[in-house]
Every structure is written in C-alpha cells, then in structure tokens.
Amino acid sequence: MKNDKKVAARAALTKYIEENNCRKTTERFALLDAMYDIDGLFTIEELAERMAVQNFHVSRATLYNSLNLFVKLCLVVKHRFQTETKYEACCDTSNHCYQTCTICGKVTEIDLPEIAKVLYNVRLKRFRREYYSLYFYGVCQTCQARSKRKKNLKGTKKSNIDKNE
Template sequence: MENDKKAAARAALTKYIEENNCRKTTERFALLDTIYDIEGLFTMEELAERMAVQNFHVSRATLYNSLNLFVKLCLVVRHRFQAETKYEACCDTSNHCYQTCTVCGKVVELDVPEVAKALESVRLKRFRKEYYSVYFYGVCQTCQTRSKRKKNNLKGTKKSNIDKNE
C-alpha cells in the first residue's frame, strides 16, 4: 500500500496514544504497518502469521486489542462473515463488491458494472455518501459440488441399507 496512507494511519495512532496517555508500543505500530502492507482482506490468524515471519510474536490478546483499537480509530474495517471475521485496512475509500461463501467463508472481489451503475445513482437524504462495500452471500462452486457429492453418498448408503433389510 502507498506510503502516505501508512503514514496517515501512523499519525492517527500516534495522536490517539498521546491524547490518551497510552503506552507507545512498537508492537502496535508494527501491526499497523503490516496491516497496511496487506492487499485486501485478512483474518487475525493471517496477521499473526505475517507478524511471526517478521519475528514479532504477538499474543492473541494484543492482536485482538490492537485490532479493536484500529477499528475504533477507523483505520481498519471489520467484516463479520458467517464463517469467520476478516479485517481490511480502511484508508481505501474506494468502492468494493464481494462474493462470500457462507459455507467455507471464501471471499472473492468482483467487478460488477451493474452494481456500480445502480449504486452510483442512489441519492441519500441528509447524507453525503463516499463509498460502499457490497457483499453477495451464497455458496461457492466447490462447496456446491461437495454438498452434491455428500447427498449422493447418503443416497447410496440408504439404498444399501434397504437392500440389506429386504
């Protein structure tokens, strides 16, 4: 991600820490930098892995508390999907459209011109809209195939049971 965005996020965190007399931990800044280097969505586990690669072993409590603080400061957006919670650096104030699988939690960013066209024409009362995120919830191809196979296997089992009873 661009350095000016990272610098702006760092400045916002510094300001908060100074105003609230918090400890200025290097961990928090390292976390913020790492988050702003990630393209797109990430989970808390993925963030922990990236930190570990940089030899920063951050406890789950620190990860959790820092993410909560970043969300509060509007530096990170939290997306609560059915399967898991994902995060995203939020200096990215552009429009996004995603499809998310409610079974495996896979999220894919989409380019849907129809959505963009429809939403850009929306006028909101007493509100200056800036950007949007749209999520389509459903079942991905892999999960559809998997559930079909499971159903077929079940049918097979039932049939053999009936055969045995006859």
C-alpha cells in the first residue's frame, strides 16, 4: 500500500520533470523516497537528518526547493502549526483532521466521520474545493498530566505557607 503511493508519487514527479524539461536529479527522487518512508509528519530538520543517516547530503536550498515543488505537485502536504512547519507525504489529496498540542507540538491524525459528513455538505461560493485539513488545537494528555503535577506541587507549597501563618 505504502509502496504503491511511493510509486505513484515517483511517477507524478517524473511526469512533471519531463513536461517541464527539468533536470532529473537523483536528490529529488531520494528525498521523495525518504519522505514516503517516514510514518506521519516530519520537520525539514528531521528529513535532513534522515538523509544524512543514509549518507545523502542535500543542501538546505535543495531541501526547500524540492519540498516546495512536492507541495505544488500535491505529493506532500505542508502543515503550518503555531510553533513550526511540518510536512506529510500524501499524494491522495484526501481530507484530514488533526489534533495538535500547543505545548509540546505533538500532532495526531484523528478520524471524525461525523465532521467529515458535515464538511462534505458545505457549499463554497465560487470555489472548486479539492480537499481540506482540519486542526484542533489544545493540550495533549501528557502535557495535561505534567501541568497538573506542577499545580499540585505549587498547591502543597502554598498550603505549607498557609499553615505557618
């Protein structure tokens, strides 16, 4: 399944390169493969690290240019979060819903059939829709537990002061 997507993405890139007489660089295909091997979302730094581990050194400029091209070709989805930008290899231009933690930045994809149904029926004026990405911002369970522990700690200190008074 995943390999099918990679093959489709490679085919789309080859088609674009041929039609636009671009140079067929091995870097671009190596980047595309690396992205489709990543499970879920990644930052540009994570992608660079992954390439370096494979002994494939790509310049920052090539990374940015390639990513922008992949976004344009709908082979990669760009997510702009509050704290950073993440990418996701996805060539099906389907709809996605995410929950993102405003404290640690963790992003999880969620399945919300009831929301999907509502959005499917939304009519947009003078606009041909292709797909949507929906983000819920909030605090993940781990961060909630962490802040609760902090509060409790403060609470104990405060009650000690109260006792001394």
